[in-house]
Amino acid sequence: xxxxxxxxxxxxxxxxxxxxxxxxxxxxxxxxxxxxxxxxxxxxxxxxxxxxxxxxxxxxxxxxxxxxxxxxxxxxxxxxxxxxxxxxxxxxxxxxxxxxxxxxxxxxxxxxxxxxxxxxxxxxxxxxxxxxxxxxxxxxxxxxxxxxxxxxxxxxxxxxxxxxx
Amino acid sequence: xxxxxxxxxxxxxxxxxxxxxxxxxxxxxxxxxxxxxxxxxxxxxxxxxxxxxxxxxxxxxxxxxxxxxxxxxxxxxxxxxxxxxxxxxxxxxxxxxxxxxxxxxxxxxxxxxxxxxxxxxxxxxxxxxxxxxxxxxxxxxxxxxxxxxxxxxxxxxxxxxxxxxxxxxxxxxxxxxxxxxxxxxxxxxxxxxxxxxxxxxxxxxxxxxxxxxxxxxxxxxxxxxxxxxxxxxxxxxxxxxxxxxxxxxxxxxxxxxxxxxxxxxxxxxxxxxxxxxxxxxxxxxxxxxxxxxxxxxxxxxxxxxxxxxxxxxxxxxxxxxxxxxxxxxxxxxxxxxxxxxxxxxxxxxxxxxxxxxxxxxxxxxxxxxxxxxxxxxxxxxxxxxxxxxxxxxxxxxxxxxxxxxxxxxxxxxxxxxxxxxx
Numbered sequence: 001x002x003x004x005x006x007x008x009x010x011x012x013x014x015x016x017x018x019x020x021x022x023x024x025x026x027x028x029x030x031x032x033x034x035x036x037x038x039x040x041x042x043x044x045x046x047x048x049x050x051x052x053x054x055x056x057x058x059x060x061x062x063x064x065x066x067x068x069x070x071x072x073x074x075x076x077x078x079x080x081x082x083x084x085x086x087x088x089x090x091x092x093x094x095x096x097x098x099x100x101x102x103x104x105x106x107x108x109x110x111x112x113x114x115x116x117x118x119x120x121x122x123x124x125x126x127x128x129x130x131x132x133x134x135x136x137x138x139x140x141x142x143x144x145x146x147x148x149x150x151x152x153x154x155x156x157x158x159x160x161x162x163x164x165x
Numbered sequence: 166x167x168x169x170x171x172x173x174x175x176x177x178x179x180x181x182x183x184x185x186x187x188x189x190x191x192x193x194x195x196x197x198x199x200x201x202x203x204x205x206x207x208x209x210x211x212x213x214x215x216x217x218x219x220x221x222x223x224x225x226x227x228x229x230x231x232x233x234x235x236x237x238x239x240x241x242x243x244x245x246x247x248x249x250x251x252x253x254x255x256x257x258x259x260x261x262x263x264x265x266x267x268x269x270x271x272x273x274x275x276x277x278x279x280x281x282x283x284x285x286x287x288x289x290x291x292x293x294x295x296x297x298x299x300x301x302x303x304x305x306x307x308x309x310x311x312x313x314x315x316x317x318x319x320x321x322x323x324x325x326x327x328x329x330x331x332x333x334x335x336x337x338x339x340x341x342x343x344x345x346x347x348x349x350x351x352x353x354x355x356x357x358x359x360x361x362x363x364x365x366x367x368x369x370x371x372x373x374x375x376x377x378x379x380x381x382x383x384x385x386x387x388x389x390x391x392x393x394x395x396x397x398x399x400x401x402x403x404x405x406x407x408x409x410x411x412x413x414x415x416x417x418x419x420x421x422x423x424x425x426x427x428x429x430x431x432x433x434x435x436x437x438x439x440x441x442x443x444x445x446x447x448x449x450x451x452x453x454x455x456x457x458x459x460x461x462x463x464x465x466x467x468x469x470x471x472x473x474x475x476x477x478x479x480x481x482x483x484x485x486x487x488x489x490x491x492x493x494x495x496x497x498x499x500x501x502x503x504x505x506x507x508x509x510x511x512x513x514x515x516x517x518x519x520x521x522x523x524x525x526x527x528x529x530x531x532x533x534x535x536x537x538x539x540x541x542x543x544x545x546x547x548x549x550x551x552x553x554x555x556x557x558x559x560x561x562x563x564x565x566x567x568x569x570x571x572x573x574x575x576x577x578x579x580x581x582x583x584x585x586x587x
Contacts, residue, residue, distance in 0.1 A: 021285075021327040026367060028349035032332050036290070060349070071351040072332035074290045086291075090252040091451055092410035092484055094498055128505040129335055130252035130451075131291055134410035134482065135417045144294040 005049035007057055011041060015057065027058045031068050034058065035075050044084060044123070045076035073129070081116030081123030083162050086141045090130035093137035101138045104152050108159065121162065168396055168404045171256075171380040172420045174264045181299050183306040186266035192312055194386035195270050198277060199320045208278040208386070215385045215393040216402030220256075221246055221338070221375030222450060222480040224468055233362035234279040234370050242371040243276040243284035244347070245379050247296075248331055248338040250289055251450035252502060253482030256406040256418050257376035261288065261296035264380060265303035269326065271379030273313065274386060276324045279372050283325050286376075287343055290332040301328050335506035339554045340373040342508070353508045354554035377406055377481075398424035401467030405481050409434035412441065412487040424467040431462075431485070441487040445570070449479020451499050452559030454566030458486075475566070491584040492571040496563060497525040503560035514557035517548040521564055528575070531582035538575050542568055 007015070015034045022029040034054055039046050046069055048062075055062040069075045087105060089098040102113065105124060109117050116123040133139045136148030140155075147158050173189055174180035186192070198208065213228030234241060245268060249257040260268060268286065276284045288297050304326060307313045315323045329347060331337055337346045341355035344366050365371020381403070385393045394402045401423035407430055410416045414435025421430060427446070437443050443458035448466075454476040456464070464474045471478045486495065504522040509515045521544055524537050545561035552558070568575060577585040 031349035074333035
């Protein structure tokens with residue numbers, strides 16, 4: 001059911017605020033933040049129709065937007081679970097046991113990194129970047145909110161909080 | 166000894182508010198400049214005299230960088246680089262959330278000095294929930310006080326500042342990649358020259374400074390000439406925030422005078438976890454060469470001392486490893502990161518980082534050979550110095566230094582097909 005996507009008034013006003021930060025002939029600069037806004041409104045990912053709509057709205061070619069959407073890891077071009085979990089497992093966190101945390105989450109949710117749970121509640125992002133909370137490692141982000149100094153027990157408690165939403 | 170510059174408001178009640186900042190002499194330097202109509206050249210001269218070096222990693226002299234801006238009229242830009250993502254580095258995130266007004270005041274003073282009417286603070290996407298919200302609130306509060314915007318404090322100075330958000334890409338921390346990203350493109354570094362000071366954002370003269378660098382500016386301007394310099398040592402003037410992480414009891418950010426012994430910094434961070442022995446330290450973010458623990462214990466935390474020890478001060482991300490750390494696994498993890506984050510523009514980096522990662526994956530899975538170790542060295546050498554930006558070097562330096570310092574551990578892994586330490 002491919003329906004043409006229309007940018008709503010509300011979304012348009014959010015995008016307009018992004019555009020205003022840049023010189024008037026530099027609308028392309030608004031692409032990244034606009035994609036984040038549109039993605040947030042569309043269950044965490046953007047479709048080709050959304051990219052097309054943004055292309056028309058900003059007068060930037062679709063391919064230029066698609067390039068950006070696929071270059072930056074926080075923008076998804078395919079459906080993902082509702083709550084995005086990113087476990088930092090770069091060096092500092094690794095030294096503090098992030099691998100055990102990640103394995104625990106994989107087993108608990110019965111998915112591997114890069115997958116979403118069958119009920120679509122969680123998406124376990126394959127996080128390769130360091131999340132810049134090295135003094136709070138091991139740590140993870142759920143929907144971009146930091147959870148630091150993790151233990152397996154804390155992870156269980158944190159994930160339980162998402163049970164009713 | 167701790168000196169509170171960027172960290173002044175840390176630990177206070179409501180550290181991020183305009184009131185807290187103003188109660189601690191905040192915006193005084195900016196008001197002085199506006200009220201006295203201080204000539205731009207005087208501001209640049211004072212920063213030059215302070216010896217302030219960029220805190221993002223390269224350590225370039227900030228005042229000198231500012232002085233590269235052409236003196237001709239026309240649009241110029243200031244960019245604050247808050248795309249903090251060098252593994253082991255977590256200082257800017259704390260300045261952003263605990264002392265955002267210091268960044269804003271630093272951005273205003275820098276914009277004024279270089280003649281920029283517009284400044285952007287580019288925060289990494291992962292900061293969107295906390296730091297970005299706090300910084301935007303701080304911006305809006307400073308606008309209300311007419312510290313930013315049109316006719317600042319009723320003067321004829323107009324500077325607008327904006328907060329931008331990224332979407333996940335380490336490479337955007339490279340200054341020209343950041344300019345591409347602000348222009349709404351993929352973060353692919355540009356060939357230099359031309360340097361951004363001549364041809365930067367939208368082709369206009371642009372200065373890009375790190376968050377910690379800019380947050381240091383207000384206090385430098387407020388104090389007497391020579392004050393900042395006196396805090397550090399020769400060629401490593403002033404203070405630096407070090408992010409202590411890894412196998413230590415009290416991980417955290419410590420703002421200290423440059424030149425203090427590493428052993429002192431380690432003590433401040435509570436010493437090695439569980440009383441174990443120190444094995445190795447990556448002193449400036451994962452890109453810089455690893456140093457053996459016993460050598461590091463003799464090193465001072467300044468640019469020259471760390472360089473003599475064969476590494477770099479870099480971003481100040483200090484990763485400490487005790488004897489339980491498997492150096493093969495750590496290097497494997499580092500290589501995965503650079504492989505994933507290479508933008509793909511230059512062949513030696515795009516292909517080389519992949520080869521490094523694949524060979525190391527082979528080794529940790531028990532299929533490595535002696536020849537692989539030499540192959541790693543050869544590939545690293547061929548990446549280094551052959552790419553547009555420093556990401557390739559950043560991938561190569563750990564490989565070469567890990568092999569050099571811990572060769573027997575790598576040999577052991579290849580021979581016995583298991584780690585020497587586990």
